[in-house]
Amino acid sequence: MRRVIFGMINNQSRPVGGIKVIFQAAGGLRRAGIEACIFSEKEMPNWLAGNPLAADADILDASKMQSIFSTDLYVATDSFNKGRGDTILGRGNRAIIFFQNHSVLHTNKAINWADFRDTPSIAVSHFTAAQLTKVGFKDVTVISPGIDRELFKPAARKAHQICFMPRKWPEMTAVLQQRFGQQAKLREIDGQTEAEVAEILSTSTIFVSLGRNEGLGLPPLEAMSAGCLVCGFAGQGTLDYARPENGFWTREGDIEGCLEAIDKALKTVTEDQETYQKKLTAGLQTAANYSLEGFIENITGYMQSRL
Template sequence: MVNRPGSYPRRIVYAGFATRHHSGGVHVMTQHVQLLRQSGHEAWLWLPDEDDRTDWIADDVPMLFGATTPIGADDLLVLPETPTIQGRDPALGARKVIFNQNHFYTFAAGESDANFPGWLPAPAIWAVTAESRNVLAAALPELPVRVVPNPVDGELFAPAPGQARPFRVSWFSKKRPREASLLKRLLANDPRLSRVELVELVQAPRAEVAATLATSAVFIALGHTESFGLPVAEALASGCLVVGYDGGGGHELFEAPGAWRVPDQRPLLIRDQVAELIQNIDALAPLRAANRSWVLERNSFAQTDAALQEAVAAAWAGPGDDALAVHPVAWLDSLGPNFTAYA
């Protein structure tokens, strides 16, 4: 669904980016829009250019387009944590929320003052985990912070029915490409893993990711500076055993019964843990099932929806005025070319 910028009563507008390949952060925004509309809210995804429309965003996510869009006094504008620049208010006077999906990116656009971000009115912050909320509350004590947990799609991410798990190990290399290359060689050279199929996921469509996880015995987490770690959560829902790095904010996910945290940048420890799990894979079947139950109990759509409704109600209780909002794409250059470059 597509709509031109205009005035609507009591809207919730999410400013997002249409990346060429699937983006977990933007996808969560679209899930918020869908949940809010299901409960009767006028929710929209705002992209800077109509040509940015991408085929991985669901057709039932309504969109606004333009470098600017009017925000009414009764509206709520939801902005990503990056780029947030001290004193650069994207919608002066409008009611605003920063949906902070990664607390490590909070000050990615530069230094902050004591009144960060210096917007009027001051924004609320939505975080995705308790760890992220606690970090942000300590860094920005003057701003209200609440948790809206990420949902995990248990229908899409599920074990392959009626099928024994093959000796397959999968991982994403995006955030640690150099270490992933080293790890792949370590796994391939280990005689204990000679029967294991190694699957590196690189810019794969979401359906392909789900199909791979559905038939993987072990998922290797190579997260880096995370607030949550959506691939880990989806692997748990798919019935995978999980080994690897929690990325900081993802440590909560490693409380799952079949997840093993490894100290950062220790690929030999990952290799050895994977080998041990593969050698005992049949006996560990109950843990794979327990992983799925564990994550879906904590990150269901119902839990996200309930927290989101409360967060929206709290945000609407604050002041707001008419404004012409500037899409945050205007400040992307402030992040620099190495913003998402990792080891």
Template sequence: MRKLYQCVDTLNAAGLNAAILHAEPGFRCGWFENRTRVVDADMVTLGPRDLFVVPEIYGQSICDLPRNIRQVIFNQNAYVTLRSLEDGSVNATPYTNNPDLALVLAVSEDNAEILRRTFPETPVRRLRVGIDPALYHPPQASKQRRLAYMPRKRPDDAAAVLAQLKLRGALDGWDVTAIDNRSEAETAELLRSAKLFLSFSSREGLGLPPLEALACGCIVVGYHGSGGREYFHPPFAIAVNDSDISAFVRTVEAIICNIDSDPQYTDSFMAKAFRFVSERYPMEAEEQDLLDIFGTLLQS
């Protein structure tokens, strides 16, 4: 949802008429700071020159939207779409039998490839997602002995990894921080203060939390979730085979050992990780893609 809001901001800043539509009158997402244009859905009448951008999570109900209004499916997780196909081929109809569909957007090369292979007749384009360096960047002060993770991602795996690390004494002297029910600003602040981020990603579109952790100078260890494979690069991001708890524990222990034996260990990677994210996922690339994609569609 945050990314949808940011896209609307970018389009409006460029002079294109865009808004977030919410069914509940007066509703606005509040867990991240925004001044995005939000409109009650009941107050909008769409015409043939408009574009209706819908998330992939609407599933088969996308076909129930008003007809003769061009659609763009903003698919931020192709694996959600694949899972829906297990319940019946009818869930493919938004992509295969939808005369109003103009384009499908994907947020990673992995997901774009999946969508092209699954729906070969459907136009798919990758949107290069940008990470805001004003919010996600290394700290000016020294990092704390903090290990951060998102508990909503594979909670059983997270509990198993942390339990073994604690039992073996690897986390002695470390602050283990579960980032949950936090605003975006609070999350970024915690990531900036952490030396380690554990990724429990599972079949992601891209996987923003590990990527944002990298931008904040964290060493990231864990599952890339397929969509995140493109940025899990050693030495600042170390991938672990999916569901391999023992390998996960061994890798974290080795990183902690390196940190303990070399006080400059994390500092040597902070700049590299931030530079990698800044060069690979700049906000300018996302903005350019949005203007190219929607500018072209609105002119057609």
């Protein structure tokens, strides 16, 4: 049987959205009857424990001698070195690059991306696809990741709480504490399991988007699905879905604009229930456009057409 093999970076300890997407893709393909596996030296990360779709993914142990056959479809992550790049080029149309972030086009200096313009590629957003097309990629398909709306859903009761992920803007932790620490409880999301993240989002009223150079940006969508009023940075991949109707947004990197957006969100939650409910409803509708079921259906159809 022809296989789909995901080339994998070995990440075990720190939660990274791109890792989750690969595990969910492999698990979803297996549920659809396609033999799919992840080529990795590591098992599923502990922070994904409890994710039933990711648990269905099969690991092809990269620490042992393995055979990747000419009939296999090799799906490379977007971060690879020259050696793996040569493997991709040598496989022709039996290789695909899964771009979860377009910034590698500028940061990965070891790769001459012009060599890969004929390699079929998946982009997680229309913004990422546009960047690939701009540098000459000819065969680009947009397949956006999905949200597990059974996990990321509003709690019956919410605390007056602002949550945020400071990983890409660590200096914002002190700024938010100084500016808003007396107005609401602040919850930092950094290093928790997926289930713990979902619990924090589901019980929070506000989520601050602090993404940087996002290919798509799943956290704001997960926050919308969990019933948070989203505010903060919108740029690059998040522009696929960030709208005035579903949050209070400002240009990526505009710190003062971000603080003003949080101010608006706080006032809306406490003083303007009509606007608050409208934005929550719009957020839930936005998140519904990125369902996990839709992601699996789209990636299954794509892989079937390539196998």
